[in-house]
Ligand SMILES: *[C@@H]1O[C@H](CO)[C@@H](O)[C@H](O)[C@H]1NC(C)=O
């Protein structure tokens with residue numbers, strides 16, 4: 001997720017400043033909301049995906065060949081146990097094949113599925129691929145390659161891939177159906193049906209994808225880019241939603257996403273307050289949406305209730321997921337520490353337990 005902004009950081013200097021008429025501010029949440037401090041883990045990671053197998057936690061994150069770390073407590077100590085793809089590049093021949101982004105790992109019927117992305121910072125010439133294994137540990141993963149792609153390659157002209165950025169995958173299984181939710185900037189977050197094998201989508205039959213748009217930020221955070229490559233600019237401006245994840249707690253499906261700037265943050269020129277990453281949510285009684293925020297605004301109309309944002313040392317939390325641990329839901333994410341640094345490698349994993357208020361809205365505690 002986060003890497004989308006890498007180009008922006010550089011390009012920002014040449015762009016117009018945000019117009020003062022830029023409609024509704026992204027948030028004034030800081031005026032009304034205080035966030036609790038995170039539980040710290042010491043784990044250096046970007047875009048974590050955490051699962052618990054027996055009594056062991058596994059964290060997958062951006063890193064050469066997809067980094068895998070293991071711990072017996074979320075608080076650590078975490079040990080790096082190797083990489084998911086071994087020493088191999090992703091079999092997908094585009095983007096960052098060496099260091100795939102934003103893994104999402106699920107387990108179904110004894111098989112572990114790792115959905116990952118390959119892309120180039122700031123561009124939507126991207127793909128979502130998948131690898132499978134019978135173990136969450138390194139060693140036995142098989143890379144099956146592309147499920148869907150945008151920008152170039154087979155199926156990239158099919159809706160919704162023709163207007164979106166196929167990165168930041170997350171998969172939810174509901175009954176006999178599996179849904180792949182993805183997207184970053186451009187037209188935001190989309191969802192399509194996966195085939196029963198969980199490693200393919202039937203893009204040759206677009207109707208079978210049953211695509212729905214689930215979240216979008218209509219208010220661009222910056223004016224349109226000027227990159228000569230049309231896949232590396234959005235003339236309508238940068239629409240900063242990405243990193244989606246769907247959790248379920250009866251009777252609601254919650255769509256979580258990251259909003260704002262994640263990466264290449266210049267400490268001498270921080271984004272305006274509220275323009276950095278924050279963790280937002282909407283909910284629906286269906287995994288297919290529509291997802292509505294606490295104020296009643298549809299996420300495709302720019303809705304999204306902020307559940308966690310910068311506070312104290314914590315800066316720009318995002319890249320989140322939800323882990324159901326026993327009966328408890330845990331919101332985990334990466335964040336920067338203002339007193340440590342704003343570089344990519346400075347990001348660490350933090351987490352908060354979730355409680356649900358009387359109306360069923362999640363609150364980080
Ligand atoms: C978890 O426990 C089950 C049952 O003992 C065992 O079959 C399985 O291999 C274990 N998984 C891991 C990753 O250790």
Ligand SMILES: *[C@@H]1O[C@H](CO)[C@@H](O)[C@H](O)[C@H]1NC(C)=O
Nearest residue numbers: 043044062063064067069080
């Ligand atoms: C992979 O994870 C280990 C353990 O957290 C960390 O030391 C290492 O820097 C990570 N690599 C990357 C590229 O993030």
Ligand SMILES: *[C@@H]1O[C@H](CO)[C@@H](O)[C@H](O)[C@H]1NC(C)=O
Nearest residue numbers: 108109110111175176196197
């Ligand atoms: C689960 O795995 C077993 C053994 O591989 C297989 O026979 C069965 O069909 C699978 N079940 C489902 C629902 O995929």
Ligand SMILES: *[C@@H]1O[C@H](CO)[C@@H](O)[C@H](O)[C@H]1NC(C)=O
Nearest residue numbers: 157158159160161162163206
């Ligand atoms: C994407 O494809 C759909 C269906 O063919 C088409 O209606 C739509 O205009 C296309 N969008 C773009 C941005 O090309």
Ligand SMILES: *[C@@H]1O[C@H](CO)[C@@H](O)[C@H](O)[C@H]1NC(C)=O
Nearest residue numbers: 038040313314337338339340
């Ligand atoms: C941030 O870094 C400071 C200085 O190292 C440390 O004392 C503090 O606990 C850190 N806070 C978090 C949330 O990581």
